Each structure stands twice: as C-alpha cells, then as structure tokens.
Amino acid sequence: MSPTQKRIALVDANNFYVSCERVFRPDLIGKPVAVLSNNDGCIVSRSQELKDLGVKMAVPAFQIQHLVEQHNIQLLSSNYGLYADLSARVMSVLEAFSPSLEIYSIDEAFLDFTDLYPCEKDPIAYGKQIKRTVQQYTGIPVCVGMGPTKTLAKLANFAAKKWKQTGGVLDLSDPKRQEKLMRIVPVNEVWGIGRQTNSKLNQFGIHTVWDLAQQAPQKIQQQFSIVVARTVMELNGIACLELEEIAPDKQQIVCSRTFSRRLTTLQELMSAMAEFASRAAEKLRQQHSVASGVTIFIRTNVFAEHERQYQRSASVKLDTPSQDTRVILAAVHRLLEVIFKPGYGYYKCGVQLSDIQAQTAPGQIDLFDWVDNDLPTENRPLMQAVDQINRRFPKGIAIATTKIDQTWKPRADRISQRYTTDWRELMTVYCR
Template sequence: MSARVMSVLETYSPTQELYSIDEAFLDFTDLYPGRQDPFAYAQQIKRSVQRQVGIPVCVGLGPTKTLAKLANFAAKKWPKTGGVVNLSDPDRREKLMKIVPVDEVWGIGRQLAQQLNGLGIQTVWDLAKQSPQKMQQRFSVVMARTIMELNGISCLDLETVAPAKQQIVCSRTFGRRLTTYGELHAAMAEFTGRACEKLRQQQSVASQVSVFIRTNGFAPHEPQYQRQASRCLVFPASDTRVILATVESLLSSVYHAGFGYYKCGVQLGDISPALAPNQLDLFDDRAGAGKVDGRVMQTVDAINRRYPKGIAVAAAWIDQNWKPRAHCLSPRYTTSWRELPIVHCR
C-alpha cells in the first residue's frame, strides 16, 4: 500500500524523498510558480491518493522541510483545515507557531524539549526567535539548522536516494514462550537470514554481529533472564552462512536453560559498502571463494524475490510454531487475490 501511495505522489513531482513507509517529501519549486496555486495543487494530490489508493492523507506545504512537517502536523490535528495547510505566508506561520508546543518540531524529542522548556522556550515561535549561533553553541549545529528552517531558510536538501542503513536489526516477539535451544536457534536463524538479505540489498557488508535473548519483563511472576553478546568479524561479510555461524556461537554463549524466552533478535553493525577496500590477510586465500559465495547469495536472493521465502539458508526444518500469532490481521483484499471479498447476487 505504501508503494501505491508513493507511485501516485511521484506523478506530481520529479523530485521525491521517501522519508518513511507513510511519509514523503515532494519538491514543487519548478512546478507551480506562476502557473498553479500550490494550495490547489496539494488538494489535488490529496484527492488523487484517496481516489486511486483509498487512503486519506494530509499535505503540508512550506519553504523548508521543517516547515512542511509542521504544516503537515497542523493538517492532521485540525480537521477544519481539510487536510491541507500552507505555511508559505509568514503571518500564518507565526500564528501557528505561537500555539504549537516546541516538542512538535521535527527533530525535537522529549528530552530536548524538556531542556528547551527549562530555558523558557515553550512554543515553536519561542524557538524560531532564538539566535542560531547561540543555540548551536549550547546544543548542536542541528539545532541551529532547525531554527533557520523555521525561519524559512532551507538547510536540508531532499534525499532522492535513500542512505544506506548503518545498523540492521531483525527481532520478533514470540507467539509463545520458547524453552529449548533448538527453538531459539530456529528463530535466530530466520532473523539472521532476513538481516543478511537486507544487508545485501543495499550492497553492504557488516563487521559486527550482536544477538540478544530475553524473557517477558512485563510478567514479573515468571523467572527473568536477559543477555546480549557481540563479536567482530575477522572480515566484513554479507554471506548468511558466515554470519549465521557467528550468531550460533553467540547464542550458545548466552543461552541458559530453564527460562521461557519471549523475544530474541540479531543486530548487524559497523556496516560499510561492499566495494570499499578492506584490510586483507596475506596468508588467507579467500579471493576465489569470496566470488563463489557472492554468486551463491545472489542466486538465493533472486529466487526469494521471485518466490517469496522460497529458500531458507538454515534451520528451515525445525518446527516454527514459535512465530507470533496473527488473530486480528486486517483483511488484505487490496493486496491478496485469495482475500478478495466475494459478492453473491440473487
């Protein structure tokens, strides 16, 4: 559904940044000046997404990304706006900023908002009137850029190409308590495969592998146990088999029998581009093997793209009834042929 929304949005602007699964930035700079009212153009986008995808959206307009986010917040909060707010006008911008708390600014979290409140900065308008230079000295350059963006000075360009992830985590909460090493191993193997596939999709390799296991902290009547372990790889890798061997070793070191485990996960860190030069071992003959391993993983990924979950590198034979129960899934009639509603006409 996210891809469908984004495909509609990209027809309205050649420059698009996919910010999250349900949010995107569009650049209208070269589209509407002198030719079309931006507010009417935004309303047209809203109607198109509703008509073509069936999902309601809100649109915020502004001369900077931070102001556009603030406008989008106002469009969602106050229904009278009709789902579209334009903060290009300085007077309207000031009026809104004076009634919106500072923690609604993009990039201002709870702790940072508390620090600003301690300085007497309660609203977005209070923050916008601060000196960028003084706030940079007290906080960071990010704060200075935020203040400049609130004043209509663009400091953040659209990222048309998503940056590579610096950390990949794959974890799940189980549908029941896991009590044996084999069950945890099966879950950890599947998470490792997913994490490595994401790593290869962005053409990266990881140098650090971490695992964690834990019981349910919200069930104090149950015995509690949680552990985490990490290890640096000798050579950066994206091969599922290589990373899985490390995960298995780490899991063995942290597993302790006698507990009902509620959640586990795999984390890949110290990520770098796969083509970046790395320090090699003079006595390690891995050049040819690396090429073969790369082709094997590419083949596995290609098969799984064509037949989702067609191949699991390891532990697929173990019973997987540990997976989360999905009793309340929404019907997927827009994405699954098998779940299309059936209409009987008499």
C-alpha cells in the same frame, strides 16, 4: 513568494495502518479502529474515532477492554506486508507530482515544488490535486503541508491534519501565516523536539513554536545542540535540511522480536535466530552491502518479576565481510551455543549486523586474522536466486533451521488478508 525561495511539501497519510485496512474493509469506515503491535500487544495506529474516545498511542490492548465492549472498537493485528505494498503504491503516485522526492517513512514523503509551474500558479489547488489522486489511485487519505523548509512543511502538515477548515492542505510560504500558526502551536509539535528537549525549552520560557523561532541560533546551540539550532533556522525559512532522494545505506541492521510464548530450548531459540539472521542478510543484500560484524542477544522478560532473569549478548568479526545468509547464520549459531543457558524462559532475541560497507568495496585482510575454514564459502549468485524466488512466491524458500519450530512467532489473531501480495488472499468480489 520570491522565485529563489524553496517550496517543500510533506505528504503524510492519515492514520496509515488503519487507512490500509479500510481500503479493503469499507465496513470499518466511521468506526473506532486500532491496529496492534507484535503479539497483539499495544496500539500502534488509531482511527480518528478512536482518538476522539481519548485512547492514546502505545496503550496496551488489555487496558481498554472496557471501551472495546462499550464502543465496539475493532482491534486488528498488524499486517506489515499489506502496509508496505500500499506505501509503495502511494509513493509511486507521488513521483508524478515532483521530480524530487524523499521517502521519509512508510507513510510520509517530502517533495520539492520549487519553481514547479502548476504549484507556483496555485499551491493549494496543486495540493488538493495530490490528495484526490492518491485517494483515487490507492484509497489512502493524505494531507499536504508546504513551506520554504522541511521543518515548516512538517508544521504545515500538522496544521492541515488538525484543522478541518484547511481541507487537508496548507501552504506556509507567507511569513504572516507562519507567525499566526506558530503563536498557537505548542513547541513540542515541532519536528525533532522530543519530550526532554520540550521540558528544557519550557524551563527557558519557550512554550510555543513562535517562542522558539525568535531565539538566536547561536544561543540555542550553546544551551541545547546544533540540531535544535538548525530547527530554529528552518523555522525562519533558512533551509538546513536537503531532500535525500536516495536513501543512505544503513550502517546497522537489526532484526529482533518478542515471542508468543517463552522459549526454553536451544533448538527453539536457534529456529528464531535463523529467521532473524535470514531477514538481516536479505536486507543487507537489498542495499548491496556486506557486513563483518555479527552480534546476537537473548533475554528473559525483565517485567516478569516472578521469573528467573538472564540476558546475554555476544559478537564476532567475520574474517571476510559477507552478505551470504549461510555464513551469517553459521556465526549466529556458534554465538548462541556460547551464551545459551538452560533453565530460563526466553522472551526475546535478536541479530545485529554491523561494520557494513558496499559490496564493491575492496576488503582489507589482517595479517594476523584467523580464517575459519568451517564457515560456508560466499556464494552471491545462490543468494540472488533465493531472493528472486522469495520475491515471486509468498512461501518462498529458506534455510532449513528456520522451519524447525514456528510456534515462537508473534501472535496475530486478528490479522487481515494479504490482499495485494498473495494470490490466495485476493479480494473476492461477487456480482449479482
């Protein structure tokens, strides 16, 4: 490997949600385990034992009841607080292995190993050291893939997970090893190649990763897109995607949920909307932003054909961009009063914040804007105090409207304890 060539690594946790549950439930190790989505609906994480039974991702839980009883499959509700906390711990460990780290998702991170002496000396040994350290410090198993580009690192990670003989670590810096792997891996396993793109590639006779890598980027851009053209270049070792060490601010923030039961009254919907507005505003403050666009939507279940159907959305532009929960909630309340229609069983609702900008950006006032004096006045110190209290205490504080009715919340009948984020639910250890 030349000194100027990059070496990017992707560290990816194995079956992350299931692995988080197993950290505090070692009795689940070696058993088929599934973590379910909101309302305990569909499978969102599978243990290897469950995959070996042929159970696919996103399958509704009720469809595999016969397998649950036959193979004693353990079904668990999602515990997102636990997963987020363990993810932060994994990322904290990884920071010690590279000066440049991009947190790509809750269970994945890219690291730049270019010219890093311990890795240059023996990449595989360095990757195995990362595996051991993360496992020792957090209990989460990971695999490590390395290559000259992010796309090749992703491909290496895929192979490290699929073939046990790699030991969970694979370096694709050698062109001969790249070609050997690319010739046997289907093109749909390439990062960013979705179902529709894969189908179209197959029509052009491109079935393996090697087939795609041999294409001319200009031709691929004409037939597909610049994104696929960049993928071709990345597969050939030409880096087009840089590490994003600082995550870009979100341009839209959406909070929505399906309900555990049908909601029929304005008060019930307002309670749910209030919680979503509060969460959205909190996320806005976390990235030090303000928003001027507020949109809400309500809908019935389109799949329940025997039920009356209704869905509506509404938007408003705030006269002054805000991050204050009270301001956003007041706008949400008014919009809901406009679009709510009695006589329907509502299945889902949500809040979206848009027109987002940095809180330090100067506001531009429109000469013809109508100022709504009934909206609360922006109070950032108050919101900061609320956020600090909520971070410190599990129950926290909230706008009163969110506490009126909590029966709409998604089902979580099989949820585990919040072992790391709630003093009342810490692991209990007995000594004999």
